[in-house]
Amino acid sequence: MIIKAEQLSSAISSLSQSYLLTGDEPLLLMEAQDTVRAAAREQGYTERHVFDVTKQFDFNQVHSDADNLSLFAEKKITELRFDKLPDKAQQEQIKELISRLNEDTLLLVSCPKLDKRQLNSAWVKALNSQGTVVQIWPVAGYQLPQWIKQRAQASGLKLTDAAVSVLVERSEGNLLATKQDIDRLQLLCEQETVDAPQVLDTIADNARYNVFELIDSALSGEVAKTRRMIELIQAEGVVPVILVATVYREARNLLKMSYQLRQGDSMSEVLKQYRVWSNRSRLITGALNRVPFGVWERIVSRCGHLDKLAKGSEVGNVWDELLTCLLLMGGQSIWRRVL
Template sequence: MKIKAEQLAQQLKKQLLPVYLLHGDEPLLIQECADHVRRACKAQGFGDRDIIHVENNFTGEELYASNQSISLFADRKIIELRMPTGKPGTAGSKALVDYVANPSPDNVLLIICGKIESASQRSKWFKTVEAAGASVQLWPINARDLPRWIEQRLRALGMQANPDAIELLADRVEGNLLAASQEIHKLQLYAEQETITVETVMAAVADSARYNIFGLIDSCLEGDTLSALKMLQGLKSEGNQVFAILPLFTRELRNLYACAQQIGDGHGIDRVLQNQRIWDSRKRITKIALQKLSLSRITRLIQLANDIDQSAKGMSKANSWDLLEQLITLMTGRELAIAL
């Protein structure tokens, strides 16, 4: 069945389904919904978790093995299938259909995807999973609704803000919900039980870290390799973690990939940027990036981002900071042999 994000918590209280499919292009909302499922499972005795990363050569063998294996630490477990592309492939699709046909009562399958296109939502695996459990599609928050979303977040944390302050905060984060969430939590240090005003937001902005992730991404899009690498070192020295930085790069690369695909199909760049909901203030640097990054280069960057994700989670011996430095160098349009 299809349910909305705001219905998920209530559904989990009523019944724990054998499979949950979360898909969309909003990392923060995906993360929060996944946390809802994990907490509900934990409350019902699912004390272990297997994580499976779906790549191009996914055959489903890991899913079969995880479903049949007995955990050493708990009687029940979550099988977490992370599939950024939303495309399991032929063998993977069959594995998902087979799993849903005979799910283990001791397991809950949590499938986490990026954006799944309409055509893929009509596929057999998607329909089968949705019929057996629940699918939640996380829609982007558009510019018109973002102020209301921010206000709701502030209220949930016991804060209130005047309309001008909310508008300023919405302009600052430019539609990035993860950035908005970070800014809202930062405002807790300044609010002191008072209504948040424009002055409060400005004070928080003035006290921001010297090196910030958004400035780093902008430097990458503009092709400023030296500035980008310098910002990366600054973020590292300030104690930031790779797994906190990477999601914003992944989001940006997916947008660039979608834009490059449409441009390759013959669509004008201005229409493409509009279709992808690129904010007016970011259209200039996005155009710069698309002029220097080919579709194959962007694909290579997405693959590298996946390598960084696995490294940051301890699934490979590679140094995640070194890999992130390589990603930034390539994203600015340089080659590693020249820049490093």
């Protein structure tokens, strides 16, 4: 069957063996992919094999993967992600793959928008005969205010009409950027109802999350908020060198403070010596009480590695490592997972 993106959530209760997601709106396409994956996981599809299909892509690896049963006989999702519409040769390969699908494999194909003629092509019909085609349409300009209101409401926010107008003006049709703005408002606005001045203050250029807010969130042990802030900072294209240097310095200071507490100094003496402002004293005290000296030593060592990643002298994912260091500073017990 062929459905619209907004019908997917209700239709997914009856999981198809194959899905074709077609559209040119990146955010809605990603969310449709997430919806299919989540439904598949609930029904036991625990493996996921992803293939990014380009012009020179070799489909033999997909067929080989389809023929290889999992060592543990687990169900799997096979994803084909096309950056352009499939050419004739690729269409034939998709038809062959569909004909060879076994019951333990779910096929998820994503591609740019297909027009009416292309939707009637043989490969789409082959997929649709045993699956679902999801058409993802962009949000029209007149629909954008209502789309923003619904998104905000789902995030627990109520936007005034003026606030919605500000977001509409900023979006310029970029739904992903608008979603990120709403996410920032959710994290930073304490009031349930948000007006235009709050929107402008929160999302204005050069007035977004700063490193000190990020560190305080981590030291408070707010895992979800810290993770989301990292994601948004990364999405904005922020260069991590200065961010990392500040986190590294904070970790070293906390190590020194922890050492002095270990030597018998009182918390008030340590806070005074390191000139901790009164509005942060409770935060710092909590972090020092949660995290023992030995762990601070390991955190500082890990931050040293992070600093080298940020400066390019070592290879690795600087954002993942930054998140790990921040979570550890907040007292999260994740050493087995990250070491």
